[in-house]
Amino acid sequence: MSLKTRTLHGFFWSLTQQFGVQITMILVTVFLARILEPADFGLIGMLAVFMALGNSLIDAGMTSSLIRTKDADQRDYSTVFFINLAVGLLVYLAMFLSAGLISQFFNQPALESIIKVYCLTFLIYPFSAVQRTRLVKKMDFKTEMKVTIPSTIVGGIFGLVLAIQGFGVWALVGMNLAQNLLLSIQFWIYSKWRPSWVVDWERFKYHFGFGAKLTIAGVINSVFSNIYHLVIGKFFPVTQLGYYAKADSLKQIPVKNISNTLSKVTFPMFSEIQDDNEKLKIAYKRIMQQVLFWLTPVMVFSIVLAEPLFRIVLTEKWLPAVPYFQILCFIGLMFPIHSYNLNILKVKGRSDLYLKLEIIKKSLTVLGIVVALPFGIFALLWTQVILNLVAFGINSFYSGRFIGYNVWRQIRDIFPIFLVGAIAGFACWLVKDLIQNVPFLDWIKLIAGGLMGVCIYFLISWGAKTEPFVDFRTIILKR
Structure with a gap:
């Protein structure tokens, strides 16, 4: 199959995935916004910068390096897999120990327990990062669609049930964890790849050499892309952060559907x-x-x-x-x-x-x-x-x-x-x-x-x- 054909196929399936996910999330968000209060969304908005920062550190730019490496083999993928797991554990421990300080910074005591549970995604994400990267590298977005849409639907339903039962902000926490856990499980089921028990330090140096600068850039970008959540959460009432967070998430719906769909397809295509x-x-x-x-x-x-x-x-x-x-x-x-x-x-x-x-x-x-x-x-x-x-x-x-x-x-x-x-x-x-x-x-x-x-x-x-x-x-x- 030619690069042009693979790109068009990749675009179609990636767009189908994005629209399926976003339509589901729109429906879930509408119902949650009617049930929950702006302050509930404001509390989760306070975590935006920390979540983005943690994800950047876990990835360390090495999945991008895998995509652009034309001859990546089992040693490359296994090395990145185990390094991601180790970094994910360290990031979660750092957030767990910092939860009290973060809640004090925002003057929101309820935030401490929310952080300790919400950030469990840092332990879940690394288990499927390489499987997902392999699909992107092959432009196999059809399989990714089969994984992502059911996870979003089931996780959204779980969040709605919690909201209806009166769990408040914990409905948002539960929805996030359920979606990420289901994603990880399904990527393992659908992916034919399994890691070998090997960490090749030469391959690590190669991928980290490329990814380190991207990681630092990603950390900087993660912090500053979400810095307004941090500033508004610190200097303005939590309800105003809820308004801002909701407005920002709604703005992202068309941007993610159209732009991120093509961005995911274009990076491997540009690499070729x-x-x-x-x-x-x-x-x-x-x-x-x-x-x-x-x-x-x-x-x-x-x-x-x-x-x-x-x-x-x-x-x-x-x-x-x-x-x-x-x-x-x-x-x-x-x-x-x-x-x-x-x-x-x-x-x-x-x-x-x-x-x-x-x-x-x-x-x-x-x-x-x-x-x-x-x-x-x-x-x-x-x-x-x-x-x-x-x-x-x-x-x-x-x-x-x-x-x-x-x-x-x-x-x-x-x-x-x-x-x-x-x-x-x-x-x-x-x-x-x-x-x-x-x-x-x-x-x-x-x-x-x-x-x-x-x-x-x-x-x-x-x-x-x-x-x-x-x-x-x-x-x-x-x-």
Whole structure:
């Protein structure tokens, strides 16, 4: 099977998995949000930075090294497997012993016991990390779909049962543990690979040599991607963190479905053509345009229709989260561009440059938080938007040099998509604003505004023959 065919198959199954998981999680989240209080989600939001940090340390960038290593064998996989287990145990012990200090930092005594149970995922995840990596390397996303969707459904049902029984925040803890445990068990069942009792220190040095810089970058990125949870949890009421956490998680639904699906497929695909810069440039351009072509209208319409959407889905008690969600949607639009630019650096083996760029960007983040914090939570959010624009310039400048695709050419290729999205968003807003005093007002605004926006977006794209529209029609539909 050719690389192109495997990529298309991988995209299809990965997208099916993402949509299956996210549809399930949307339904579960809607019911949980109606049962639980914003403060419950705020307590879990306080753990976001620690969970992300722990996962980065466990992986240590070595699974990425396995994917880009063309001749990885049993000794490579077994070595990474046992190292991951050892690091997972150390990370859990560190969190267990630090639980009291963390709860004191946030002034939330209930957080101590939550940490000790919630972080058991650090012991579960390493058991299936290599099995999952092997599937990604082979682009076998069909099997991954078979594993992920049932685990999400069963774990979600378990969480809902706990919430209905009045367990509060522990419903979220139980759901997370159940989903991760089922994932790990099923990856062992479906995967034909089993570790050998061997740790090859030469192979460890090789993979860690590549992964160490990615690990440091990943740790930095994990901390700073979730630093707003930390800052809001420390300096604002826990309910406000609950609003922010919910808005951020809802923003991630389209981003994860569309962007992460392709990111998972593109890294192994980029790795196979890492020595051909022209192919890398063409593949990168097409993928970035295709992702933004589908993500842009979703995020734009979400901004415009946020209020009726929240009122219908989450009820009135979550309306204070609407402006958070609208601002965060701007950040969601930038995520895929960051992801693919950084993938270029990884497949080129420039983990050193990857690390340097992360340090520069996160230094700017600290400065932005210090400046914005005295002006309140909305200043923090808009600072996030500005910093993401700056990060795009930094990432695309360096990755563009490797494949001959500079910042301005990237902007030129994606600007038409944003322009069409803005026009469609304006049409959506006009329709929504004109509808007043009718039965089922929120539903009518959501449906009529969304339909008008979608029609305008695709009509303009068809009439202007934009590149991603033509690519989709000639490549994807013909397949």
